[in-house]
Amino acid sequence: MQINDFKSIITTFADPGTELLFDKTQIVISVNGDLITGNISTRSGDVYIDEGSGAEPASKWILTRLARLPLLATRLRDSIAATEYFVSPSASLLPTLEKGPQENSVATDDALATVSKTISDRSPLEATVLYVTSDAGEGKTSLINQLARTQAELFNSGKAEWLVVPIPLGGRHFLRFDDITVGVLQNRYRFPFLYYNSFLALVKMGVIVPAFDGFEEMFV
Numbered sequence: 001m002q003i004n005d006f007k008s009i010i011t012t013f014a015d016p017g018t019e020l021l022f023d024k025t026q027i028v029i030s031v032n033g034d035l036i037t038g039n040i041s042t043r044s045g046d047v048y049i050d051e052g053s054g055a056e057p058a059s060k061w062i063l064t065r066l067a068r069l070p071l072l073a074t075r076l077r078d079s080i081a082a083t084e085y086f087v088s089p090s091a092s093l094l095p096t097l098e099k100g101p102q103e104n105s106v107a108t109d110d111a112l113a114t115v116s117k118t119i120s121d122r123s124p125l126e127a128t129v130l131y132v133t134s135d136a137g138e139g140k141t142s143l144i145n146q147l148a149r150t151q152a153e154l155f156n157s158g159k160a161e162w163l164v165v166p167i168p169l170g171g172r173h174f175l176r177f178d179d180i181t182v183g184v185l186q187n188r189y190r191f192p193f194l195y196y197n198s199f200l201a202l203v204k205m206g207v208i209v210p211a212f213d214g215f216e217e218m219f220v
Contacts, residue, residue: 002045002046006062008201010027012197012201013067013195015030015032026039027049031066032193036051036066063205067198071191072191073163074152077152077153079188080145086146089143091111094106116147140213144164148164148165163207165209165211166213167211169215182195182199185199
């Protein structure tokens with residue numbers, strides 16, 4: 001991670017009304033009332049942070065120290081109820097919208113594994129949107145929740161690098177995305193450590209995948 005990207009990202013975590021301070025090789029930032037001080041160094045152009053227990057890459061420091069993603073993974077696993085007797089449904093994957101379903105769709109017997117692999121294999125050079133569609137009551141929400149629980153367990157065991165955060169939209173027609181997102185993080189997952197801008201920064205880093213559930217209901 002380059003220094004300009006580092007500054008841009010950590011600024012989104014700083015408490016309102018506080019300043020991000022750099023003093024030669026030291027950084028001082030206030031996050032959720034906690035004053036964090038660390039030494040900055042660079043190696044081959046990448047930024048490293050040391051709070052006294054050894055230097056670590058800036059990206060890892062952001063995810064564990066500022067974003068507290070291991071804790072978010074635990075809250076996701078504990079807050080999302082397991083679907084009893086979950087059976088991953090069959091599905092058809094349309095990799096691109098440039099061709100129609102008859103020319104380009106791929107059948108799968110395991111929608112959960114296919115969704116997970118599709119997200120894992122997404123291009124780092126562009127934004128990716130994956131639509132999960134079916135008739136009402138066929139299990140879209142169950143699929144999203146199961147994926148979120150699975151990813152949370154894999155993340156905390158060191159076997160995955162990204163989390164799925166389900167964000168229900170049904171019935172919230174007059175709210176903004178930022179209000180819905182922060183409200184779900186705090187009220188549903190009991191996770192008050194992310195501002196909307198820091199949430200977006202983590203999405204851009206590819207470590208959080210927001211799953212907006214009930215998007216079609218916004219237009220009913």
